[in-house]
Amino acid sequence: MGRVNEWTREGHGGTGTGAITPDGCAVEVYTRLPAGDEPEVVASAVPAGASLLELGCGAGRLTHPLLERGFAVTAVDESPEMLEHVRGARTVRSSIETLDLGERFDVVLLASFLVHAGDVRVRDALLRACRRHVADGGCVLVQREGEDWHERVPRERRAGDALIRVVSAGPDADPGVSSIRCEYTFPDGTWTQTFRSRRLSGEEFGRALAGAGLIADAYLTEDRTWVRALPVR
Template identity: 90%
Template sequence: MGGWTREGYGGTGTGAITPDGCAVEVYTRLPAGDEPDVVASAVPAGASLLELGCGAGRVTHPLVERGFRVTAVDESPEMLERVRGARTVCSSIETLDLDERFDAVLLPSFLVHAGDVRVRDALLRTCRRHVADGGCVLVQREGEDWHDRVPRERRAGDALIRIASADPTDDPGVSSIRAEYVFPDGTWTQTFLSRRLSREDFERALAGAGLAVDAYLTDDRTWARALPVR
C-alpha cells in the first residue's frame, strides 16, 4: 500500500493501493467500457487530449490506438508505470498547471463527485485552465439514482463489480461508497466519498469554473461535453 491515503478513502487487496483507494492490479485488468467511443464521438480525429486521473491506462490505450495525442495524468506513479504510448505526468489533478492547452480535457471516473467541494471545484478549474479556447471538457457523471440503488452489480470482463453500500456521512449529500471487485483469483475493495449532484448542481459547479454544458452525450446523461466561457 502507498504511504498515504486521502481521508475517507481506502482500499484492500494485493498490490499497490493509490491515495484514493484504487488497486493498481484491478485497473490493469478491467477492460475499457464505452468511454473511448464516447470520447471519439465528441472530439475531432487526432485531437490533443489531457486525460485527468488516467489510472493504469484502461481508457488511455484505446484512445492512443485511435490516433489521439494523449497526455495522461495521475497522482500514482504505480499506475503511470502501466501506461504506454502516451506522455505521462505524475501530479495531483487539483494542483496541475502544465502551462499549455488541449483540444479536449477529460475528467472521467466520476471524479466530479468528490466528497470535498473544494476538491471538486479545484478539479474543474484545472479543466478550465487547460482547455483551448475552441476546445471542450468531457466530464463523466454518476447515474442520478446511484446512491439509492444499492447494492448493485455488473460484469466487466472476468470481474464482478459490486457497489455494496452507500452509507450517509456527517456531510449532507455525501455518501461513503464501498465497491468490490471480484475476480476468479482474488477480491479487491475500494471505499470512497461521493457527493450527490443533481443536473442543476452539476451545471452550477461547472459555471463556477467558467464552463457551460454544450451537450449530454449519453441517454443517461452520465457524460457531458462542456465548453469554456469567458
C-alpha cells in the same frame, strides 16, 4: 491487504494485493478492467486526432484505446504505480487539483466520476484544472454518476471477467455525501475500494461548471453520465 500510500485521503481506502492509490484504487484492478464503450463515447464527441489531456488516467484503461484511435494523449495521475502501466502517451505525475502545465489542449477528459469528490473544494479545483488547460475552441468531457446511483444500492454488473458490486459503506458526516464501497471479484481474488461521493443534481452540476468557467454543451449518452462542456469566454 494492499500497500496503502501514506498520503491516503480521508474517507478513502482499499484492500487486496498490490499497490493502493490515495483514493483507494487497487492498481491491479485497473490493469484488468476493460475500457468498455467509453473510448467510443470520447471519440464520437471530439475532432479526430485532437490533443487530449486525460486527468486521472490510472493504468491507461482509456489512454491506450484513445492512442489507438489517433489521439495525442497527455496522461496525468498522482500514482506512480498507475503510471508505470501507461505506454505510448506522455505521462505526468501530479495531483489534478494542482496541475498547471502552462499549455492548452483540444480536449480535457475528467472521467471516473471524479467530479463527485466528497470535498466541494476538491471538486471545484478539479474543474478549474479542466478550464485552465482547455483551448478556447476546445471542450471538456466529464463523466458523471447516474442520477439514481446513491439510492440504487446494492447493485452489481459484469466487466470482463470481474463482478463489480456496489454497496453502501455507512453514513457520512456530510448529509450530501455517501460513503460507497466497491467490491471487484475476479476468478483469482477480490479487491475493494471505499470512497466518498457527493450527490450532484443537474442544477448543482451546472452551477459547479459555471463556477469554473464552463458550461454544459451536450449530454453524450442516454443515461446522461457523459457530458461535453465548453469554456466560457
